[in-house]
Amino acid sequence: MSDFNPVTLFFILSEGMGGWLWLLLAAGLLLLGGIVFGLSRLRRAGRPAKRPLIAATVMGTVATIVFTILAPRWTLTDTGAFASALDVAAAVMLALVPGVMVAALVFTMASLRCASRHKPAATLVAG
Amino acid sequence: MNRRGFLAGGGGAALLAGLTAGVPAAMSITGAAAQTSDAHTRIVIAGAGAAGLAMASRLRRGMPRATITVIDAKKEHHFQPGFTLVGAGLWSPGHVTERNADYMPRGVEWIEEAVAEFDPDADSVTTASGRKVAYDFLIVATGLTLDYAAIEGMDASLIGKDGIASIYAGPEAAAASAAAIDRFLETGGVGLFGRPAGEMKCAGAPLKITFIADDKARRQSRRGAVELVYNAHGPAVFAVPPVNDKVKEMFSARDVAVNYGHVLKAIDPGAKRATYRTEGGDVTLPYDFIHVVPPMRAPDAVRASPLPWREGALAADGWVEADKPTLRHPRYANVFSVGDIAGVPRGKTAASVKWQVPVVADNLIAETAGRTPTATYNGYTSCPMVTGYGKAMLIEFDYDGTLTPSFPFIDPLKELWVSWLIEEKGLLGAYRAMLRGRA
Numbered sequence: 001m002s003d004f005n006p007v008t009l010f011f012i013l014s015e016g017m018g019g020w021l022w023l024l025l026a027a028g029l030l031l032l033g034g035i036v037f038g039l040s041r042l043r044r045a046g047r048p049a050k051r052p053l054i055a056a057t058v059m060g061t062v063a064t065i066v067f068t069i070l071a072p073r074w075t076l077t078d079t080g081a082f083a084s085a086l087d088v089a090a091a092v093m094l095a096l097v098p099g100v101m102v103a104a105l106v107f108t109m110a111s112l113r114c115a116s117r118h119k120p121a122a123t124l125v126a127g
Numbered sequence: 128m129n130r131r132g133f134l135a136g137g138g139g140a141a142l143l144a145g146l147t148a149g150v151p152a153a154m155s156i157t158g159a160a161a162q163t164s165d166a167h168t169r170i171v172i173a174g175a176g177a178a179g180l181a182m183a184s185r186l187r188r189g190m191p192r193a194t195i196t197v198i199d200a201k202k203e204h205h206f207q208p209g210f211t212l213v214g215a216g217l218w219s220p221g222h223v224t225e226r227n228a229d230y231m232p233r234g235v236e237w238i239e240e241a242v243a244e245f246d247p248d249a250d251s252v253t254t255a256s257g258r259k260v261a262y263d264f265l266i267v268a269t270g271l272t273l274d275y276a277a278i279e280g281m282d283a284s285l286i287g288k289d290g291i292a293s294i295y296a297g298p299e300a301a302a303a304s305a306a307a308i309d310r311f312l313e314t315g316g317v318g319l320f321g322r323p324a325g326e327m328k329c330a331g332a333p334l335k336i337t338f339i340a341d342d343k344a345r346r347q348s349r350r351g352a353v354e355l356v357y358n359a360h361g362p363a364v365f366a367v368p369p370v371n372d373k374v375k376e377m378f379s380a381r382d383v384a385v386n387y388g389h390v391l392k393a394i395d396p397g398a399k400r401a402t403y404r405t406e407g408g409d410v411t412l413p414y415d416f417i418h419v420v421p422p423m424r425a426p427d428a429v430r431a432s433p434l435p436w437r438e439g440a441l442a443a444d445g446w447v448e449a450d451k452p453t454l455r456h457p458r459y460a461n462v463f464s465v466g467d468i469a470g471v472p473r474g475k476t477a478a479s480v481k482w483q484v485p486v487v488a489d490n491l492i493a494e495t496a497g498r499t500p501t502a503t504y505n506g507y508t509s510c511p512m513v514t515g516y517g518k519a520m521l522i523e524f525d526y527d528g529t530l531t532p533s534f535p536f537i538d539p540l541k542e543l544w545v546s547w548l549i550e551e552k553g554l555l556g557a558y559r560a561m562l563r564g565r566a
Binding site for chain 1: 217516517518536537541542543544545547548551552553555556557558559560563565566
């Protein structure tokens with residue numbers, strides 16, 4: 001494994017996933033952009049990020065749990081194949097990928113919703 | 128790739144990335160750092176299998192001015208580590224079938240013919256059409272030949288018929304074997320498994336298919352209807368002692384009987400009887416299902432050349448003589464062998480190729496650039512031992528049979544889903560990256 005470096009890992013991922021790797025990376029960038037956009041809207045609206053964060057954490061956790069349970073099915077087997085804590089930890093690691101994506105999506109949507117419902121005072125006066 | 132494939136591939140790759148992110152330099156291979164050589168050298172690679180393609184890719188990048196020629200008539204490329212999963216009925220033949228052309232690096236000449244003759248004294252090889260190709264360095268990567276004919280009464284065309292299975296003969300044969308296992312479980316009876324006496328590729332596969340048949344029978348509540356017998360060729364079921372102990376323990380717990388010192392000699396498909404050579408004479412066993420693993424040999428062109436070992440355990444089947452740490456031919460210094468054809472113990476897996484190729488490539492690059500070659504290969508090989516649907520043991524070892532786990536947190540002798548995950552989702556991407564010389 002002495003040559004297991006980031007470049008090698010990239011090629012393994014690329015060969016294993018093909019074009020989907022780029023779609024996944026693009027989705028990741030999009031979601032990252034959504035988080036930044038949501039944060040900026042919250043800031044402009046003078047709203048705290050607490051509620052979107054809670055919503056994202058809850059939904060991300062639920063998604064991670066669901067995908068952890070589904071993870072063995074991705075490998076053509078079932079949860080009965082889990083034989084140790086390491087197996088569960090590996091499944092959680094896998095499930096974190098969609099879990100984090102769900103959390104990012106929920107955070108973005110909740111932030112925008114939160115920001116749009118609470119206009120800044122100056123805007124209200126002007127309106 | 129469909130959506131399911133994306134999720135699976137993405138998830139598996141992500142896990143692999145996660146797993147390997149913190150892996151220490153566990154390999155005992157010591158290799159020179161990737162460097163290049165500007166030598167105008169003629170290199171011939173005989174064979175476009177895993178070893179040949181991986182070597183061509185590495186040398187193309189490392190020796191930009193060299194003339195690199197690959198000689199092989201085969202156009203299809205098979206991901207052979209996946210044959211077990213095809214035999215398990217999980218993968219389709221298409222999952223393990225690709226085209227050599229898709230992995231042939233640019234700037235490499237591919238002569239789409241078989242090598243008919245090796246002449247290391249004249250530094251040339253001759254193709255099937257009679258074309259003579261001269262070289263400065265020769266890489267022998269022909270792979271091996273499955274010698275079904277060495278088993279009296281056996282023929283590859285019988286696979287899938289009359290209870291005969293064999294996952295080695297190719298993807299279609301593996302799929303036919305999966306169907307044969309299903310029919311056997313429906314009808315019940317005696318199932319025989321085993322392996323040949325000589326060197327073979329993926330020595331764990333005969334054990335894997337035994338475990339798969341057992342697990343499939345249990346899942347279908349048909350285990351009571353079948354009797355499973357593993358006929359070991361020698362005094363052990365696996366050459367590495369701790370693995371042997373573990374597999375014996377598992378066979379015992381799963382009611383798989385073991386006969387030692389049984390080598391399949393003949394088969395009578397009509398009568399469904401198999402004859403084994405044993406120390407006490409021939410023994411004939413009736414069967415309802417048999418998984419045949421043929422003896423494996425060097426291709427005729429190699430065997431007819433001066434390249435094979437002339438004495439010792441590796442001489443009879445024509446494996447190319449090679450120095451164990453460098454894979455260089457002791458009598459022909461400009462000849463190397465990699466992959467299945469290399470006459471070294473235990474080195475007939477894709478995992479071996481993954482570590483053999485960089486050693487030979489680095490040394491060749493160093494030598495042609497005027498540097499001292501220093502890379503060595505410790506005999507590393509790997510066998511993700513599938514022990515059931517969703518479970519495997521990630522067994523890795525070296526020339527000495529010492530277990531060399533790459534992941535310190537994965538117990539090589541424990542059945543784990545994470546090891547199955549690596550087998551089922553991680554290996555194909557790593558294999559393809561290896562073909563491109565990137566892993």
